[in-house]
Amino acid sequence: MEAHIVEWLNLSIRWIHIITGIAWIGASFYFNFLENSLNRTVNLRDELAGNLWAVHGGGFYYLEKYKHSPEKIPKDLHWFKWEAYFTLLSGLTLLAVVYYYNASIYMVDPSIADISAFQAVTGGIITLIASWFIYDLMCKSPLVNNMKLFALIGFILVVLLAYGLSQFLSARAAYIHIGALIGTIMVLNVFFVIIPSQKSMVKSAINGDAGDPTLGKKALMRSIHNNYMTLPVLFIMISNHFPSTFGHENSWLVLSALVLVGVGVRHWFNLKGKGIKNIWLLPVSIILLISIVIYTLPKTEAIADINLTKDSPITISDLTALNIIEKHCISCHSEKPSSTLFSTAPKGLMFDSYISIKTNAKSIKAQAVNSSIMPLGNATNMQSKERQQLGIWLDSLDKQ
Ligand code: HEC
Structure with missing residues (x-):
């Protein structure tokens, strides 16, 4: 309420x-x-600094500015x-x-x-x-x-x-x-x-x-x-x-x-x-x-941090990623937020379903991976490792 x-x-x-x-x-x-x-030169009375004719909204307007x-x-x-x-x-x-x-x-x-x-x-x-x-x-x-x-x-x-x-x-x-x-x-x-x-x-x-x-x-x-x-x-x-x-x-x-x-x-x-x-x-x-x-281009070094090489591609399982979202986002971004601060999901974004997460993958990445704006005020103390994992998983969605 x-x-x-x-x-x-x-x-x-x-x-x-x-x-x-x-x-x-x-x-x-x-x-x-x-x-x-302002017209400051042509046909001006002495007392005027300038005037202006204008047409706007179906009428003609005439305006004068005084010198003093x-x-x-x-x-x-x-x-x-x-x-x-x-x-x-x-x-x-x-x-x-x-x-x-x-x-x-x-x-x-x-x-x-x-x-x-x-x-x-x-x-x-x-x-x-x-x-x-x-x-x-x-x-x-x-x-x-x-x-x-x-x-x-x-x-x-x-x-x-x-x-x-x-x-x-x-x-x-x-x-x-x-x-x-x-x-x-x-x-x-x-x-x-x-x-x-x-x-x-x-x-x-x-x-x-x-x-x-x-x-x-x-x-x-x-x-x-x-x-x-x-x-x-x-x-x-x-x-x-x-x-x-x-x-x-x-x-x-x-x-x-x-x-x-x-x-x-x-x-x-x-x-x-x-x-x-x-x-x-x-x-x-x-x-x-x-x-x-x-x-301000998002950095890719976050992934390099965990030593990602071509030979050993790191994959993050759906379960790990969904757990991260559950832990750090669902208290607010849900159909029924458990947070007392919100009665409805902020910006209407609900991450209760896989489909809605997938649809919002880009903005989730912008808010929680490329920056640490979300969770708001880092209310749930999300770690940078979790952000990296979430990022790798979100990227992998594109390739599916
Ligand atoms: C404590 C509540 C809370 C938590 C937890 C939270 N959010 Fe948010 N989120 C908000 C609020 C409030 C806004 C609206 C911010 C604004 O007014 O610009 C928002 C907005 C967003 C937006 C839309 C931003 C925009 O301006 O378009 C995205 C995407 C988002 N959150 C993702 C996440 C993700 C991903 C997580 C988990 C990692 C998360 N949020 C956790 C409260 C929260």
Whole structure:
């Protein structure tokens, strides 16, 4: 019953998180496009910075951007902020429902660090909060004036943090926390800097004074940071579902490279939007992505370990393999899971029958042989020898 409710909470909150995330990032993409596409020269009234005609959804739209604030601030001024706030709120709730609630299996991996669920959760929360303060301090220091150095130091901190977390939390939890902390920084940028700056802009327009120009500058800087963080954060969030990223033995390195790919692609789009042609950035990002694909290729050395030669082919009997699955997987992946954490088999995967094991051989191999993602949190203490045996047996299924 409880597990069933948690599953539906997970699904519903994830749904809200994705909807609000799309609304937020979508609006930010739209305004980026707008800035880059405004007509800034032809037939403009003096007070305008630019205008744009567009056709969408069965109608024509005409939009004007003012150089400065309009003479009178309209009563119905639309603000873009709730999308961002709700993305953070739903994201943190999701983090709590999925990771913190079942921290002993989702956050703790005894083969990485011998910590308690409480320590793992506390470490995760402290990381999120501390990252914001460090980033905010960096923004308030003179470093912020040197964009390239700022980016370099920011990236090095992400790499260090990804490495640090991967020595402490389960790989999956380490990934989600890096994603969550980047997302948190982006939303807090909106909350603490961008929206207050817009409020002061509106206030000074009403009072007719010049306002504080440094506020606008700071907000612009945070907007630029957010712009560069969008693609990496999305990449990290979805890679959490793909075992060759967080399941790799150097998961932190894979994550760091994914961040670079995201920033590279983003920068290319930004340049393109400004009409600057760059020929190397996109190809280099794609080459980096392909390098990650190659780097994360499953290793075959596991089998070499048991001295497999042509003359003495090792075979693993069906019985041995099924016993391994029975011992390490069936408590969750069964029609009636005995684990108290799940009322139905996770992802609908049940390994009660030979046929279903055979059908899912590839994903079983990805999760339990090429990586040690399953059993979740290595709840059943599966040994590497058992993984090798399972791998050899799964391979032999192909040859039947
Ligand atoms: C403690 C419970 C538990 C045990 C034991 C367990 N799993 Fe899982 N398994 C899960 C959960 C939870 C998920 C869904 C993970 C997610 O949300 O991405 C899952 C997902 C999977 C997936 C699908 C992954 C994907 O994202 O497509 C495979 C394949 C899998 N498990 C195989 C195994 C194998 C093989 C074993 C035994 C070696 C095993 N599991 C043991 C809980 C468990």
